[in-house]
Amino acid sequence: MIKVLKFLRMFAHLFSGVWLVFYQTRIKKRSAQNPEVQARIRQWFAKSCHILGITINQQGEPIDGPVLFIANHVSWLDIPLVASVASPRFLSKSEISSWPVIGWLARKVNTLFIVRGDRTAAEAASAAIVEGLEEKSQILIFPEGTTTDGKVVGRLHARLFGAPIKVSAPVQPIVIHYTDNNTDAQQSERVPYIGKQTLIANLWAVLGCKDLNANVYFLPPVETGDMPRKELANTLQTQMQITLQKSQAKLRLSH
Template sequence: MKLLRRVFRLFRLSLHILTGVMLTALMAGILRISFNKPFYQRLISWWLSGVARRVGVRVTLFGEPAGDGVLMVANHISWLDIALLGGYARPRFLSKQEVRHWPVIGWLADKSGTLFITRGKAGAAAQASATILQALQGGRAVLLFPEGTTTTGNDVRTFHARLLAPALDVGVRVQPVALRYPGSDGLTHPLVPYVDQQSLWDNLQGLLGEQEIRAEIHFLPPLETAGLDRKTLAARCEQQVRAVVTQRGEG
């Protein structure tokens, strides 16, 4: 049964990816429509949420996105996080520069308005802050994963404060977002975390064989940034996200 489910879902997902490539080529390549246009944003949102559905993810929402002009910060567990948050919140994502060169995925990310930064080089932090600042000044919501890496999802790593500085510079609110993928024991479903040098293909195969993957998106109340420094702001966001992530009740 798992093999049949895996093959069927992979077929549907492949068709959906092909549809995304063709629509992106039409919108961005031929019609030259900006990713900031509301129709294009809705199309991207539809496509990303469709990726999650075809993998077998059932989503439960708590709260709601604060809208445009906010900085959203979330814990990071899986590549699925992007499909879920992009499908329900429509932010611009911050990603490492290497993703831009990935086949198909990098091209789709670029044409959907992803903000790419170079990590590990001199001046990288300043460049990242400038990129985020420009996007926030343009009025769009920006989402980043301040842990800097994926985790098992059962706790939260330290939120790096440096990337939150643009929110203070512009004076926009910051919305913490907590993600959970609860299994039967209340802990993160063991097949969801994209960690330990696992390949995307190996992770995807495991997910496709499951009957259902449950996901929770908790949009927490936005924080006003006036009078805060970046370390205090990061600590408050981390604390609020951790309070949700470490819940142990059955999802």
């Protein structure tokens, strides 16, 4: 019964998000970059996490100014989680911009759309990142390229780091570590959205988590300079993996 009530609250909350964006952008005529709009959107995402039963434990702070945020990718939850504590622009395939409601929302919150055309996905993403950084935006990507079980940080695709190097923008790593009391493991086994699981099935599993915690670590930014892409990717992956291991070790000690 509790899971059903959470699901209904989340469904109603989605409509409140549509109204929030409509009111701020169409009635108030404010842009997505307006500080007040960004603050209200962060609050909306924070409430989303609360409804889902997530306790957010944040260490470190997102830096100001144009930056490329990179994070390990465990679940669709990563997006509302990061968006509840920062205000990055997200990357999305261009087809989504034409979807009813969702496409309108994505456009209004300043999403960067990837136009693939004859270019590969990595090239299209790099072009979009360069565009956003040149516009002084903060951008979030998941350079592992797919979701994982969250137990380790997967290989980061080096091609995506050509963009911040090209415009000399810093990269700030974010490490996400989900835990709950459903298992004795140091990583939640219900949160990862992997394999052939459907979104609804994963959402239902998340709603059943006991004492779900999202540990979010903002690491010190790395100045890219003229660092080779592979070297930058390897450096960032090492830093992120060390942080994740420390977080897992802390949980083991607490038990």
